[in-house]
Amino acid sequence: MAFVTYYDREADIVYVGLRDAEAARSAEHEWGLIDLGDDGEPVGVEYWDASDHLPAEMLDVLPAPKPPVEAVA
Numbered sequence: 001m002a003f004v005t006y007y008d009r010e011a012d013i014v015y016v017g018l019r020d021a022e023a024a025r026s027a028e029h030e031w032g033l034i035d036l037g038d039d040g041e042p043v044g045v046e047y048w049d050a051s052d053h054l055p056a057e058m059l060d061v062l063p064a065p066k067p068p069v070e071a072v073a
Contacts, residue, residue, distance in 0.1 A: 012049055
């Protein structure tokens with residue numbers, strides 16, 4: 001997974017990538033998820049109900065998530 005940060009307005013979720021590494025597992029919390037790499041260190045943070053917890057000025061400047069890339073056969 002590449003280092004990414006986005007705001008999914010439809011799902012009201014913000015994802016903040018912390019480093020360029022694959023998530024091996026996720027730790028769920030009341031407010032969202034922390035994605036952890038193979039080394040147990042955080043690779044990203046997902047905030048649920050973002051519009052209830054984060055400033056609107058921040059959400060306004062975050063890009064939308066990019067659509068997944070389909071594999072070519």
